[in-house]
Amino acid sequence: MTPTLGSPTLLRGATLIDGSGSAPLPDSAVLIEGERIAWAGPAAAASVPPNSVEIDVTGLTIMPGLIDCHDHMAHTGFDLMQRAAAPMSLTMMRIADNLRVTLEAGITTVRDAGGLDIGFKLAVEESLIPGPRLVLGLSILSRTGGIADPRMRSGAVLDFMELPGLPSPVRDGVDECRQGVREVIHAGADWVKCASTGGVSSPTLGPLDAALTYDELATIADEAHMLNKRVFVHAYGGQGLVDAVAAGIDCIEHGAYLCRHPESIERMADEGFWLVPTYMVIALHAERGSPWAQRKARDMQDDHRRTLEVALTAGIPIAMGTDAGGYGHGHNAVELQHLVENGMTPMQAIVASTSDAARLLEMDADIGTLEPGKFADVLLIDGNPLEDIAILDQQDQLRMVMKGGSVYVDRLQPQATRIPSLH
Ligand SMILES: [Zn+2]
Numbered sequence: 562m563t564p565t566l567g568s569p570t571l572l573r574g575a576t577l578i579d580g581s582g583s584a585p586l587p588d589s590a591v592l593i594e595g596e597r598i599a600w601a602g603p604a605a606a607a608s609v610p611p612n613s614v615e616i617d618v619t620g621l622t623i624m625p626g627l628i629d630c631h632d633h634m635a636h637t638g639f640d641l642m643q644r645a646a647a648p649m650s651l652t653m654m655r656i657a658d659n660l661r662v663t664l665e666a667g668i669t670t671v672r673d674a675g676g677l678d679i680g681f682k683l684a685v686e687e688s689l690i691p692g693p694r695l696v697l698g699l700s701i702l703s704r705t706g707g708i709a710d711p712r713m714r715s716g717a718v719l720d721f722m723e724l725p726g727l728p729s730p731v732r733d734g735v736d737e738c739r740q741g742v743r744e745v746i747h748a749g750a751d752w753v754k755c756a757s758t759g760g761v762s763s764p765t766l767g768p769l770d771a772a773l774t775y776d777e778l779a780t781i782a783d784e785a786h787m788l789n790k791r792v793f794v795h796a797y798g799g800q801g802l803v804d805a806v807a808a809g810i811d812c813i814e815h816g817a818y819l820c821r822h823p824e825s826i827e828r829m830a831d832e833g834f835w836l837v838p839t840y841m842v843i844a845l846h847a848e849r850g851s852p853w854a855q856r857k858a859r860d861m862q863d864d865h866r867r868t869l870e871v872a873l874t875a876g877i878p879i880a881m882g883t884d885a886g887g888y889g890h891g892h893n894a895v896e897l898q899h900l901v902e903n904g905m906t907p908m909q910a911i912v913a914s915t916s917d918a919a920r921l922l923e924m925d926a927d928i929g930t931l932e933p934g935k936f937a938d939v940l941l942i943d944g945n946p947l948e949d950i951a952i953l954d955q956q957d958q959l960r961m962v963m964k965g966g967s968v969y970v971d972r973l974q975p976q977a978t979r980i981p982s983l984h
Pocket of ligand 1: 631632633674884
C-alpha cells in the first residue's frame, strides 16, 4: 500500500544532519537499499551501485525521522461527551487516523505512554495502517484516585475510553502493583508505565501530591526489571518524584519540579536515568486546559524551565516527548521549539529527538541516525532547522517522510527529476 523507492536509491545534494550531533554536512549523499541505509557521506565520495535511481535533493536538509518518547495515540480530545457518544469502532478508526497524521508529520517512532493497545502496533507492523513504529506502555499503573482511575468523584465512570486490550490501571499496594506489571507485560507492554504523582489535567491530586509509595514503586521496578522491561513514571515533583528516582525507575516523565530535588538530580545523573520533560502539553494546558489545568500548568512553568537547565548541567540524559495527543495529533515537532525556548540549542533539541531518543528506547542499533545499517527513517526538509527549529512543524516544508525505506509523504518535484543513475 505504501510506495517504496526504486531500490537502491541515492538522495544526492542535501545538507545532512545525521542525528548524532555532528556538524551538518553540505552536499551529502544518502544511499538507501530496501528498508535500510546502505551509505551516507559527502556526495563526491558516493559510489552508486548499478541500476540505482538518483534523486537530486540539492537545497534541502536530510535528517532522521523524529522520535516522540511520550504521546498518547489513543487520545482523541478532551470532549468527554464526544468520546462517550462514539462507538468503539469509530474510536478505533480515529486512532488509526491519529497514527497516520503523526507519521505524516515526520514522527517515525512513538513511545505510547498509555492508552493504546497492542492491536494497533501489530496493524502498523503488518502495514494494514500507516503509522510510526510503536513502543507501548499500555495502561498507566496508578492508585485509586490517581491519574488513570476512570472513576470520577461524581460517581461517573469514564471506562468508555479504554480499549479492550488494556489491563485495569488502578493498583493499590505492592501485591496489586506487582500483578499489574505482570498483566501489562502479558498484554504486550514494551515499557511499564506508572504514575507516582497527581497531574495537571486531573481535578483531584495535584502535581506535587505523591500517588504511589516508595514500596509500590520499588516493586514495580523490581518486577519489570526481572522481565527485562524498563519503567517510565509520570512524576512532576514532591515525594512521589523523589521516591520514583530512589526506587530505580528508569525514566521520569514531565519532572517539572525536579529542580527542587538536588539528591534526585544527582542520582539520575549517576545512574543514567532519563528525563522526558514534555513542555508542549504544559503550554497547551496553560493555554487551553480546564480552569484547574490552566492554573496548575502556569504555576509550574518557571520550575519546569529551571529543570531543563539543571538537568543539562548535571548531565541527565534527555529525550523528546510531547504528551500532547489529547490536544490533537501531528504537531509533535513543536516540542523542539519548546526545548529551544527552554534552553537547548537547536542541535541539542534534534539530538534529543533522534539519536538520544533512540538510545532511551534501546533502539539505537536500528534508528535515530542516518548511518549505514539503520532503517531508512528519513525526512527531507526545505530549509535549515538549525537556523529555524520551527520549520520542522511547517508541513509544506516537509518534502518527504520515509519510514523503513517506504515513502509516506512525497512533496518532491515530479518524477522527471528521478533519473536512473548513470554510474
Ligand atoms: Zn502522558
